[in-house]
Structure formats: C-alpha cells, structure tokens
Amino acid sequence: MDFSSINPALLIASLMVSATPILLAAIGEAVVEKSGVLNLGVEGMMIVGAVVGFIVAVNTDTPLLGFVCAAIISGIFSIIFGMLTQYLKSNQVATGLGLTLVGLGLSALLGRPYEGMKSPTLKALEIPFFSDIPVLGKMLFSHDLMIYFSIFLVTSVWWFLKYTHAGMVLRAVGENHDAAHALGYKVVRVRMLAIMFGGATSGLGGAYISLARVPQWTEGMTAGAGWIALAIVVFASWRPWRVLFGAYIFGGVTVLQLNLQAAGASIPVEYLSMSPYLITIVVLVIISSRGNQGAPASLGRPFHASS
C-alpha cells in the first residue's frame, strides 16, 4: 500500500469539487425547509439540472450558459411540486418522491442522444497572487467559478436568514404558518419562492456533476447525491454553515476513500464506498445530538388558510 501517492493539497482541492454538487442542492433545500416545506424531489431536480446543463453546454460550447439554463429549468421543474403542494394541497412527501421519479425518467429520455459525449468544462479561475501561494494556492485559490459561487451562496443564505426582514418572514412562515397568515403574510407566495430557489440551486448542483465533476452524461449519474443533500440539511440542524461543513465532510471522505482505493488499501472496496455516507451521518448526528435541533415547527404540515 502506498499512501505517499495521496497529496494533501490535491485532496483538499478535489474535496471541494466533490462536495459542491451536494452543497448547492443542500443549501437550497435548507431554505425550502426553513419555509416549512419538505421537498423530497431534490434528486429529481438535480438530475434534470445535470441533463439540461449538459445539453446546453455541449450545443453552445458555453458551460456557463449550461449552468444558467440548468438553474432556470430546474427552478421551473420545482414549480410543478409547488403548484401541487401549495395550491392543490397534495401531500408533500408523496409529491416530492414523485418529482424525483419524474426527474430521473425525464433526464434519461432527454439525455439519450448525449450518452458518452464529453462536455466543455469551466476553466479554473486562477486568482492573481493568491493562487501562486505554495500549497494553499493550489488548495483554495485555483478553482472554477461555481465553487466560489457555492460558498458565496452559503454566505448569502446565512446572511439573508439572519439579518434581512424577508429572511425573518421566511423563518416565521416555516415556524408557524397560521400565525404568519394571521399577521397578513402571504404564506403560499413565500413558500413558492423558496421552492423555486431550492429548485434552481439543485439544478446548479446537478449541472456541476455533469459539467465539472464528471464532464459527461450518464443516465442516473447523480447517484443519490440528492438524498445525501436532504440528510445533510436535517443533520446540519438547518444551519447554513453546518450544511457547508456536512457537505465538505461528505466530499472529503468520498475523495479520501477513492484515493485509498487507488492506493490499494487492504480494506474491501465495499466498505470504502459506503464510508462517506456513514461517516457524514455519524458526524452530523453527533453534532446535532447536542442541544436544539431547530426543526422548523411547520415543516411538512399542509397549510389551509381559514378565511
């Protein structure tokens, strides 16, 4: 076994790449759940984003446009969920699961002609000066735009929820929708916007898989990333920075176990492959077992305005 082939700087750098799809999806879902809606369709929205982003990027040769279209189309795709659950009062769990199944099927259909192609990828942004710092430069300052964007997104979500009036209204709606309604806030509208935001970021996360992480299209390539994003939101107690932490642990263990496999570790491959899921959940359970869980009190409950 040769561990010297594992380069820590590269490990950190690839950790961020591997965590970003989940991070993007999870931060969006955190906002959705903070507004009191449980959307189990993250996996479906991600894979729709992955296929749309891939198709657009291949045809226009502009990866950035691929990301933009992925966000828009997944956002629109999530409106289906929003219409069903918020206006037609369908069950959120069943509708979310349905959305996942539809997304998987739809993406397989759309992606068929593109199987096996390679997509153009985002260029790494070498940040002047910082990227020249030895080790650290390679680790943190030589990434593509989307990685910086995902961290920017976590920061803005944190700031939005904590410091803005709109963020407070969103939390209030998720906490007690009847009271929010009684005070005159538009519960359904707030939730629709949150659902669309969650759809858009899930789309970005999916597109990151097909345009940056793997740069090709394979049917079902999200491979459960949406589900782990959902789990991370819960175990991160709906807090943006913990979502980032959870996603990076998952990404880190994923990359590490791949490196270990490559290095020929004597642990059976099956254990290594399951380790990211196991370790992420164990770590986050330990964190969240202490103190306040902070689940939005109206999470998943249907809202009927009485008037």
Place this chain on the structure above:
Amino acid sequence: MIKKLLEINGISKTYPGVIANSDISFDINSGEVHALLGENGAGKSTLVKIIYGLVKPDSGNLLLNGVPFKPVTPSEARKAGIAMVFQHFSLFEALSVAENISLGMDNPPNQRDLGKKIKSVSESYGLPLDPAKTVGELSVGERQRVEIIRCLLQNPKLLVMDEPTSVLTPQEVDILFKTLLKLRSEGTSILYISHKLEEIRKLCDTATILRLGKKVDTCTPEKTSTKKLAEMMVGSTIKAPEKLNKPAGQVMLNVDNICCVSKSQFGTSLTNVTFDLRQGEILGIGGVAGNGQDELFAVLSGEQFSQHGSISFNEINITKFNPNQRRKIGLLSAPEERLGHAAAPNMSLIENTLITAENSQNLVSLGFIDWKKSKAFAEKVIKKFDVRTPGSQNTARSLSGGNLQKFVIGREILQNPSVFIVNQPTWGVDAAAASSIRQALLTLSENGAAILVISQDLDELLEISDQFAALNGGALSRIEKTADLSMEQIGLMMGGAKDLEARNV
C-alpha cells in the same frame, strides 16, 4: 362629548352550515373599554376577524371615524389604527421577542432600535420584556406581553383583545388590567372579548352580548349583575353548582413524600409532596402556573414516575403503575391540554372514547374493537354532558374548546372513577359549560369518589373544593379546610410574598 370610533352596521357572515354573524350592529366610542360577550361559538371571533381584515363579511359595513372602512388585509387594518391580540397567540416560538414584534409591524425599524423601543415601551406600561429572549422560553403571560407590546408600538386607536385572560394567572390579570386602564386614559379604545363576567364588570364601560351569531343586548356591565349577564349570554337561567357537606370517608389515595424531577427544561420539580385524598372529598390545588402543577399531574396519572416516595391507592402501592394499570384499578385522570394530550385531534370522538374507556367499559374483546359499544358509550358522554357536535363520528379537532373539554371530562366521569385527577377542568370554557362541569365533579364526589382538582381559577377551587392546598416552587403548602380560609391566607399559601412582577423584572 362622546365620539364614535368604530360603527358596526348590520354585519352578517355565513359559513357553510353555520351562521356566524347575523345582522350585528353596535358602536365603539373612543376611549372606552367595550366588552364583547358570548359563549363559545356565539360569533365573537368571526366578528373581530372581520374588523381586523382577516374575513370578509357577506353584508353590512364598518365606519371608522365616520369614514367607510373595508379592510381586506390585516396590514390595512393595522394602518387604520386597529391592533389585535389573538386568543391563540400568533407568535413564533423559535424567534426572538424582537423578531416576533417586528413581524407584526408594517415598517419595522432595525433590530437594535426596535430592541430599545421595546424596552422603553414595555417598562412604561409595566410589562417588562427582554427583546433578545427566544419566545419559546417565555411563560404564557410573558408571551401575551409580546403580543400587547407589538400592538402598542403602532399606537393603535382600537385594541382588540380576544380572551386575553383565559391563560393568565390572577397576578398577571391584575397587571394586564392596569395596562389596559392606562391605555384607556390615553384615549385608546379597547374591544375586549371574554366570557369571564367578573372581569368584564370590573373593567368594561359597555358590553355587547352575542348569542348564536346575533346581538342580544348592549348594557353597562357595572350596573348589571353577573347572573343577569350570564343569562343574557346563555339565553336561559344558570344554576350555580350546589355543594352538599358530607363527611369524608376513608383514605383512597395516599401520596407520601414524592420527589420528581421535571422532564421539561422550563418545568418545576416536585419536592416532598405528601397528602391524603379521601372518599367523597375534593382537594383543590391552587398556585401560580408553572409551580409544579403539570409535574404533579403527571406523577399522579402515571405518565411520569417519581424518583423518591410512594403513591398508594386503597393500600395498593401504585408508584410504578403506568397510566393504563392505574385506569384499570379506578384511578382516572383528565389533563389540562385538551388537544393532543386528553384527545387525539384527528381521531373521531368514538375512537377518543376508546382510548381511555377501553377497559372499564369492555370495549375491546379478544383484541377486536366493539364499535357498537364504543359508539354507544361515546354518545352517552355526548348526551349526558351536552357536548355540541353533529355526531360521534366527528373528529376531536372539530369541536370548540369548551365542548371538547366537556367531552373529555364526561368521558372519565361516566367511567365512575374511585379517584379522579383533573388539571384545569374549566380552562377556556364558557360560563354555562364551566358550571355544568363543576356540578358534575361535585356529583361525582357525592357519590363517593375522591377528586383532586388542580386549577389556576381560585374562584373555582373555592366553589367546589373541601380542602385546599397550594403548590409553590414544586412544594405543597399545608392542607386547609377551604371554608376556613380567607383570600389573604390563600395568597400567603400561594407564596404571595414572591410577587410576579418582581420575578419577571
């Protein structure tokens, strides 16, 4: 000169199957405290929702300062100077006091300025509040303060209060009344909804009485007797419960030196509680909310086990009996929280009867439910206790608070318990229903049951209990004969020295 602030003209509102308001007209003058009286379901809440822009009336109109006023949203009503304190608080538990208040304002200042403003307003009205605290940590009385301060920050012309005292301790009620009188002296009108007649006589200038959606009368409560008010409200004469003085029998329940650590983070642990409960006796337990009432109830009903001490029922040691085992030997209990604790909200009344009466009424045989018998028993409860519901198939949630309370108490009483533990039997229940529940408790005790009533309503305890004790900080005071006690002594027993105001500053 008296100026009319709000004129209500011929308001009607019909829901499918129910006429909530039918042609209601009255005026609210500026600077008056106007009471809106009525039983549960008389249409009080619908009417105030119309005033606050939450519900649109089918017909009729409102005039505010002589100008037509048609609020479509609460925020329009707030802009016009109408503020409302809700019966079920419209608060967000996970958010801070300041955040909660700013959510109810149309142009909230930033959090720091708001915090300062909250402090100054709350202190000037004698309602101290810490703006940074999370609402989930506050007592019920403090939560109501949050609602009131939220209203006061907008300088309302009309403050609507929907049953503000139903959840408060006597001390908190006094503080609230002082605040309301101060507001009145500053020219604010108050529409005060309640069915507590004594309060209304003390506080209100005018009272409008609603019954079954119609206005019955308007009167000056000071000049009208409580009995008359109650009769106008109910539409028939009310019989005050009668108490027969009967000597108490043998000891049914012996509680010896119980200590119990509270499960709730904000609860009070019980320390060395000792008492005997005798046949044919009602023991009333008073005290300010949060002094161990919930813990005492939990220990007696078997929901929680004490760490120390013992409980015996008719000389059987039942310290480690769970609620079902206790029910089997005839110790029944009715908790304070009706929905979710005493009854499962989304299950029918029949199913809810099954939950506690399964054994005593033999409603289950060989693991199969006897639906016929269950239905018959549920309907017996509904009939005997005058529970108003379209049928036993309806869910517990669909009943109004008072009706569900009658059902929950009736369900236990008709099982003929030999010991009955009840927490807040008439909380949020209208006068007529409260009186019939108290009568039922008295009748049960006359038939030889031993009853423990935990209540925050002192008048209720004085009316029905033979013996009285108070909980203070988880410890039980001496037990005294109720008839020998003066109000002052009761105050001392409740730990009157510790003033609530002092505690919360």
